[in-house]
Amino acid sequence: MNAQTIRELLQRQPFQPFEVRMTNGDRHEIRHPEMALLAKNTLIVYQAENDRISILSLLHASVIETYITA
DSSP: OOHHHHHHHHHOSSOOOEEEEETTSOEEEEOSGGGEEEOSSEEEEEETTTTEEEEEEGGGEEEEEEOOOO
């Protein structure tokens, strides 16, 4: 997974929520572009429901799944 792919998803208008799956099976939902900060090889995801952040290495991101909204 590369930063450019995630950057494009974060900048998409209108924004479409997506999920990043890691190689260890963890899943990280990004429901709003403000909930994520993208660096060169790192994605920081804010989880509002438990007021926590996850710092993800893009080297371990295996799948991105977008949600279709009606």
